[in-house]
Amino acid sequence: MFMYKLNDGQQIPDFGFGTYKLNGRTGVQSIVSAINNGYTMIDTAYNYENEGTVGRAISESGIDRDKLTVTSKLPGRYYAYDDAITALQESLYRAHLDYFDLYLLHWPNPKKGMYVEAWQALIDAQKFGLVKSIGVCNFLPEHLEKLQKETGILPAINQIELHPYFNQKSMRDFDHDNGIVTMDWSPLGRASAVLKNPLLTALGEKYHKSVGQIILRWEHQLDTIPIPKSASPVRQRENMNIFDFEISNIDMEKINALTKSDGRNKDQDPAVYEEF
Ligand SMILES: NC(=O)C1=CN([C@@H]2O[C@H](COP(=O)(O)OP(=O)(O)OC[C@H]3O[C@@H](n4cnc5c(N)ncnc54)[C@H](OP(=O)(O)O)[C@@H]3O)[C@@H](O)[C@H]2O)C=CC1
Numbered sequence: 001m002f003m004y005k006l007n008d009g010q011q012i013p014d015f016g017f018g019t020y021k022l023n024g025r026t027g028v029q030s031i032v033s034a035i036n037n038g039y040t041m042i043d044t045a046y047n048y049e050n051e052g053t054v055g056r057a058i059s060e061s062g063i064d065r066d067k068l069t070v071t072s073k074l075p076g077r078y079y080a081y082d083d084a085i086t087a088l089q090e091s092l093y094r095a096h097l098d099y100f101d102l103y104l105l106h107w108p109n110p111k112k113g114m115y116v117e118a119w120q121a122l123i124d125a126q127k128f129g130l131v132k133s134i135g136v137c138n139f140l141p142e143h144l145e146k147l148q149k150e151t152g153i154l155p156a157i158n159q160i161e162l163h164p165y166f167n168q169k170s171m172r173d174f175d176h177d178n179g180i181v182t183m184d185w186s187p188l189g190r191a192s193a194v195l196k197n198p199l200l201t202a203l204g205e206k207y208h209k210s211v212g213q214i215i216l217r218w219e220h221q222l223d224t225i226p227i228p229k230s231a232s233p234v235r236q237r238e239n240m241n242i243f244d245f246e247i248s249n250i251d252m253e254k255i256n257a258l259t260k261s262d263g264r265n266k267d268q269d270p271a272v273y274e275e276f
């Protein structure tokens with residue numbers, strides 16, 4: 001597995017596992033299965049209310065902690081400095097972990113205007129050793145520029161919605177030009193219509209792969225990190241099995257052309273959408 005080198009010197013895998021909606025005992029079983037299937041990076045969030053589920057799965061899997069990259073996220077209601085530090089400590093407590101490999105601001109929530117204060121808390125949390133790397137989700141160029149201007153420190157990761165119907169070319173370019181690695185949420189479009197797209201279906205037949213594998217391979221070749229979620233051990237294995245083929249440049253361009261300006265799954269435009 002390829003490792004991305006982050007702007008703070010840390011390294012993270014080029015593929016991960018999403019856990020939104022994996023909760024409780026069945027969630028533990030799915031996450032243990034993902035770890036046994038070879039996933040080494042796990043994405044959770046305070047707001048998924050499953051950091052405990054993730055922690056339990058890590059312990060039941062028996063894997064060494066240092067073989068895993070574990071990510072969690074700070075919800076917008078805790079963006080005041082002291083609240084952010086307390087929430088991060090609570091996240092760690094719930095997950096039964098001493099540190100996160102990566103901790104992200106979950107949404108910029110620009111109307112609330114507190115993401116710089118929260119970012120300062122993450123900068124300090126990294127110094128305290130609570131987290132190895134710090135990043136953001138759903139940040140637009142103007143939000144990143146503000147972090148740079150006011151703290152001098154840019155995120156290591158920007159986790160954004162990315163799939164063939166919303167390929168985020170300009171945001172990817174901005175991240176790349178600023179040394180930020182792009183990670184893809186809902187990389188399979190949350191199993192929406194994209195999985196039935198005729199071009200992707202035809203490419204699946206051409207490369208002898210499923211539509212999901214075509215999409216995830218395309219995201220890999222865009223130099224981004226997909227983190228597909230699946231409760232099913234069979235689909236977990238399917239989703240990881242993308243490292244034995246290569247999509248041609250011409251076919252990459254065809255997939256790139258599927259993007260739509262209104263292609264977001266749920267109309268969550270971070271310029272206006274707020275989540276706490
Ligand atoms: N930072 C942010 O703001 C956000 C972060 N995230 C993170 O990104 C992760 C991934 O995104 P998510 O929204 O879950 O969506 P995904 O694009 O990963 O899609 C998950 C859905 O696809 C199905 N699925 C998985 N594999 C396949 C396959 N090979 N063929 C067909 N269907 C499949 C799953 O069903 P089944 O489980 O039955 O296999 C599930 O319904 C999240 O779990 C979360 O960790 C997500 C949204 C926002």
Ligand SMILES: O=C(O)C(=O)[C@@H](O)[C@H](O)C(=O)CO
Binds near residue numbers: 020045106266268275
């Ligand atoms: O899943 C997440 O990380 C989110 O940020 C949510 O917004 C999620 O995308 C959602 O759909 C909530 O309704």
